[in-house]
Amino acid sequence: MILQLLINNVLQDIEALPGESLLKVLRRAGYFGVKHGCETGECGACAVLLDGKPVNTCVYLAAQAEGHDIQTIESVGQHPELGWKASRGLHPLQQAFVETGAIQCGYCTPAMILAAQELLGRVPDPSEDQVREALSGVLCRCTGYLKPVQAVLRAAAVLRGEAVDPVDGSGSPLPEWLPGDPISPEQVGDPSIYEGPETLPPAADVLARTQVMPQIRVVPEARTWERVGKPEPKVDAIKLVQGKPAFAADIEKRGMLVAKVLHSPHAHARIQRIDASRAREMEGVAAVLTHHDIPRVVFSTAGQSDPIPGPLDSFSLDNKVRFVGDRVAFVAAETEEIAEKALELIEVEYELLPVLLDPTQAMQPDAPRLHDPA
Ligand code: FES
Numbered sequence: 001m002i003l004q005l006l007i008n009n010v011l012q013d014i015e016a017l018p019g020e021s022l023l024k025v026l027r028r029a030g031y032f033g034v035k036h037g038c039e040t041g042e043c044g045a046c047a048v049l050l051d052g053k054p055v056n057t058c059v060y061l062a063a064q065a066e067g068h069d070i071q072t073i074e075s076v077g078q079h080p081e082l083g084w085k086a087s088r089g090l091h092p093l094q095q096a097f098v099e100t101g102a103i104q105c106g107y108c109t110p111a112m113i114l115a116a117q118e119l120l121g122r123v124p125d126p127s128e129d130q131v132r133e134a135l136s137g138v139l140c141r142c143t144g145y146l147k148p149v150q151a152v153l154r155a156a157a158v159l160r161g162e163a164v165d166p167v168d169g170s171g172s173p174l175p176e177w178l179p180g181d182p183i184s185p186e187q188v189g190d191p192s193i194y195e196g197p198e199t200l201p202p203a204a205d206v207l208a209r210t211q212v213m214p215q216i217r218v219v220p221e222a223r224t225w226e227r228v229g230k231p232e233p234k235v236d237a238i239k240l241v242q243g244k245p246a247f248a249a250d251i252e253k254r255g256m257l258v259a260k261v262l263h264s265p266h267a268h269a270r271i272q273r274i275d276a277s278r279a280r281e282m283e284g285v286a287a288v289l290t291h292h293d294i295p296r297v298v299f300s301t302a303g304q305s306d307p308i309p310g311p312l313d314s315f316s317l318d319n320k321v322r323f324v325g326d327r328v329a330f331v332a333a334e335t336e337e338i339a340e341k342a343l344e345l346i347e348v349e350y351e352l353l354p355v356l357l358d359p360t361q362a363m364q365p366d367a368p369r370l371h372d373p374a
């Protein structure tokens, strides 16, 4: 069916399947600033402003959006070019997110900025609590919330026309250091010698200040360094704050296959039989892999390089599953729908094994082995 959607003030005819979410339709139309997260309405990464209010698009039907005003992060800022290239003209909110270091991976950033925009539209001078409340629908797994809250309060001040301190450490000068000023071995680690006069902000806004540099003096030479000990904008902050394609899910190539994983429903079980023949026969399925199809190479999930201190405890696919959600089979197909259908056609018989939920139990000599020798 064809929907008429008003996206970022442009009325567009967009094709959609009945029952398709607004998230899928917007991303397919190239609005990659609408991030694909949990798909269950919990994380908030997919939020847009619908008639000015934040709405999680993964749990909102595209068809319901007809006749409504949809604003995505691509509408924020003065020059919101689509594409990877950084563009100028950031909105004060985007600018403040960059300046305060409120972006780590940046996956939650577009939704946070939209939520903040909605707040500042109705409350120009919000309290910290109001900012926290406004951002509470967007989960951030890496930056946390302090920096985004600082960013929103900073942007609010800018939008009100107030002067804000530069976020470059210059607002909190280091105490004067005199050459030859000794630090005795006993003083190393004593906080009082590192603290400057402005270390303690007023209690009322202790969390909200955009004073980014703690009063730490490592060595006297640090004052002459250009970069070390000073805040720097993240190299990809501009593109992230504009919601541009930056993540694996944002990559689209012609003819690209979609991969899906069949996950274990059991915490500990041996795969007695696995039959993927029906899935392989399905039209549009390019490949189905089970543990019979790939070498059994053990690796560590800890992620260090060689020599690996972490335990060698994982296989891409194995004849055993060790937690709920462990990998059982992989499917590559032409579309997500075909891949999901193919997963349903894989037959698996499990032999359930004892489950250990207590580390002391797991350390007993007779505890079940994590993995069998090949
Ligand atoms: S992807 Fe929509 S709330 Fe998580």
Ligand code: FES
Residues within 6 Å of the ligand: 102, 103, 104, 105, 106, 107, 108, 109, 139, 140, 141, 142, 143, 144
């Ligand atoms: S989820 Fe990574 S910056 Fe928020």
